[in-house]
Amino acid sequence: MNTILENxxxxxxxxxxxxxxxxxxxxxxxxxxxxxxxRDEMWRFASVGRLSIDGYDATDAPAADTVAALVGRSNLVTEREGLSVYVNDAQANFEGISDELAAKGVVYLPIADAVAQHPELMEQYFLKESTELGSEKFFGLHAASIKAGSVLFVPKGVEIEKPFVNYYWTSGEKAAVFPHTLVIAEDNAKASVVDIFFSETEENEALNVSVSNIHAGAGANVFRKIVQDWNEKTVSFQLDTTVADRDAQVKNVAVNIGAERARFENQTRIEGPGADVKMYSLTVAEKNQEFDQRTFQTHNAGNAVSDLLYKNALLDNARTIFSGLIKVAEGAQQTDAYQTNRNLLLDPTAEANALPGLEILANDVRCSHGATTGNVDADELFYMMARGISKRVAMQLMVFGFFEEVIEKVESDELAENLRQLIRNKFESKIK
Amino acid sequence: MNTLEIKNLNVSIDGQAILKDFNLTIPKGEVHALMGPNGTGKSTLAKVMAGHEDYTVESGEILLDGVNILGEDPDEIAKAGLFLAFQYPLEIPGVSIANFIRAARQARLPEGEDINAVEYYKELYAKMDALKMDRKFTARSLNEGFSGGEKKRCEILQMSMLNPTCCVMDETDSGLDIDALRIVSEGVNLMRGPERSFLVITHYQRLLDYIVPDVVHVMFDGKIVHSGDAELAKELESKGYDWVQEEFVNAPA
Structure with missing residues (x-):
């Protein structure tokens, strides 16, 4: 078989x-x-036997009317500074920045254009951050194959309020896509991006190997929101790295709904004191979905904060794996590093695995890690029903309440409401 | 017509009898207090009335406005007009007070009918003002991080928003300081009326200084052993529950 695997x-x-x-x-x-x-520790609990990338290949964009329809459906965030839409890694739509921002030196471009127009910048940052969490092989595939994605560069002191929104669609038969989001915020710059992963239909099989890198300079403020709502015929790898310099503030909020099998490798590296990085994730897993989350918080500088909260709700035969490591380097004193994984099992057949970990080489730190897995609380259910609320509605309220802690962190009413709707669509009929 | 009639109720948990031929009748518009020492079955009664499934009902009836509610699901009992104010209200993360009460109100409407949001909030705010609750509380998660007094006020807020015919208050005074007790009691007194009955369960007489009952019942070992008027509560307070045991339980009938 001539597949992307071989060639x-x-x-x-x-x-x-x-x-x-x-x-x-x-x-x-x-x-x-x-x-x-x-046998690989990095893949512990993952059902690697089900992990196949055979038969996928880079394909052309679908017919123009399909592309136009997908561009039309790229409407989760209307208030934005820029937009890119890719379908099977072909550019379908692009809204660049205003002249005003361009005059300030801001760059927002498709990857290929950025390589052509800003080669030094791209040489410094593009494809420089691999993963250390097990998917090095797939990072290699991404590097060899990447053609779609966007680059956002915000120079020193420039603050942009509205987000840049990138949509990555799959379509057709066994498409392989390699989206790439690169954000470089220089000192005291402020920017936000939204990456959205969608499938054209419920049925089109696809392979995704995406990479995102955030480089936050001193005092920079970067906010990345990720919506992963592939169909359940998709195999997905998301390999994300955040590098935070002195006093930088970075927040990542991910809502994960889709894919048959989704692997997440999320690395945070704190390189300067005073940095504050947040990693929040919400996952709804149903049927035979498997969400495999590997995280790594590295503190190479002291007096910095990293805070991770991953919440998973599981139904049917779904599985989740959370494996997190906090590493505090020697001398990184006064580190505050937190890691929390909460799993809500809504069916007895669902399975949540948690492997929290710490490696601390400094002696004056505050670190915590914890994982909880539980069912819907019977006392809470009784309390709500005692107000006249039916069991089904009470379950829905509780499950959405469980999600709300993460959803409200997107700090956008429009996106939060769209996310609630996406989850409702997937989920509401499932709670009996 | 009586609002509430409990007839020969026998309830056990894990084979151990808790309520033993329990009988109680509360006519419409009356406030009855149920007092008694710890472990005598007061809270079990409250939970059984509200439809908690952990208890085994051996026999008996609980009639609400003449209709048996025993064995119904908790939500059906609530919609039939019974409200239980919990001794320990649960914390529900991520569900705001406003959305919670709204869902409870919505559950009382016919299918396809929606509540009027403007009128709903107007009523909610007015009732929160009466209970001296900050309006910002509407957006907070239900009971999450609330103080004891805030939780109990929130219970009374729900009770007044849901317009029940029979209110069962389980140890509402526990964990309240005097100010909170007064505010909560005022909220309850505002709801008193000819169409509504109350069962106020308490260990202490203190609450009954503020919510003055029509009848006081003393419960001991799973049943009511003595009833009287509001003065009985004061007598109990001064003489203690040992007096009840000597006077009404150990004494030959």
């Missing part, structure tokens, strides 16, 4: 040498590293 292709012929080198290195990494195995 990843890159569309580019006139790329600079540094990029060609990185792609070649990625290809080597992809070819030389073995497929994950169940």
């Amino acid at each position: 990843p292709t890159t569309s580019t012929t006139d790329e600079p040498a540094w990029l060609a080198d990185r792609r070649a290195a990625g290809l080597e990494q992809f070819k030389n590293l073995p497929m994950p195995s169940a």
Whole structure:
């Protein structure tokens, strides 16, 4: 079978040498590293036997009317500074920045244009952050294959309130996509992005290997929101890295609803004192879905905060795996690092696995990690029903209440309401 | 017509009898206090009335406006007009007070009918003002991080918003300071009327200084052993529950 596994292709012929080198290195990494195995600590509890990337390939964009329809459906966030829409990694729509922002030196471009127009910037940042959490092979595939994505560069002191919104769609038969979001916020800059992953239909099978990197300079403020609502025929890898410099504030909020099998590798590296990085995630898992979450909070500088909260609600035969590690480097004193995983089991057949971990080489730190897994509380249910609320509605209120802690962190009424609706669509009929 | 009639109620948990041929009648418009020492079955009675499923009902009836509610689901009992103010209100993360009460009101409407949001909030705010609750509370998660007094006020707020015919208050005075007790009692007194009955369960007489009952019942070992007027509560307070045991339980009938 001629698949992307054997023969990843890159569309580019006139790329600079540094990029060609990185792609070649990625290809080597992809070819030389073995497929994950169940014996691998990084893949513990994951059903690697079900992990197949055979048969997927980069494909062309679908017909123009399909593309137009998907552009029309790219409407979760109307108040925005910029927009990019990709379908099967082909650019379908792009709304660039205003002249005013351009005059300030802000860059918001598709990856290929950024490489052509800002080669030094891209050489410094693009494809520089691999993963250390087990999917190095797939990072290699991404590096070899990436053509879709957007770059946001915000120079020193420039603050942008409205978000940049990137949609990544899949369509057709067994499409492989490699979305890439790169955010570079220089010192005291402020920016936000929303990455949205959608499938055209409930049925189109797809493989996603996406990468995002956030580089937050001193005092920068970056907010990234991620909506992963692939259909349940998708195999997805999201390999995300945040690097925070002195006093930077970075917040990541992810809502994960989709994919048959979704692997998340979320790395945070604190490189300067005073940084504050938040990682919030909400997952709704149903049927045979598996969400495999690996996180790594590294504190290389002291006096900084990282706070992680991953909440999962599980139904049917769904599985989740949360494996998190906090690492505090020697000398990174006065570190505050927190890691919390909460799982709500709504069916006895669902399975939540939690592997929280700490590795602390400094002696004056505050670190906590904890994982809880529980069912709907019978006393809470009785209390709500004693007010006349039916069991079904009470369950819904409780489950949405469980989610609300994360949803309200998106800090946008419109997006929060759209997220509630997405979850409701998937979920409401399931609570009997 | 009586609002509430409990006839020969026998209830056990794990094979142990808790309520033993319990009988109680509360006519419309009356406030009855149920007093008694700890472990005598007062809270079990409240939970059984509200439809808690952990208890085994051996026999008996609970009639609300003439209709048996025993064995119904908690939500059906609530919609039939019974309200239980909890001794320990539960914390429900992520569900705001406003949305919670709204869902409870919605549950009382016919299918397809929606509540009028403007009128709903107007009423909610007026009742919160009466209970001296900050309006900001509407957006807070139900009871989450509330003080004891705030939780009890929130119970009374729900009670007044849901317009029950029979209110059962389980140890509402526990954990309240005098100010909170007064505010909560005022809220209850505002709801007193010819169409509504109250069962006020308490361990202490203190609450009954503020909510003056028509009848006081003394419960001991699963049943009512003595009844009287409001003065009985004061007598109990001064003489203690040992007096009840000697006078009404151990003494030959």
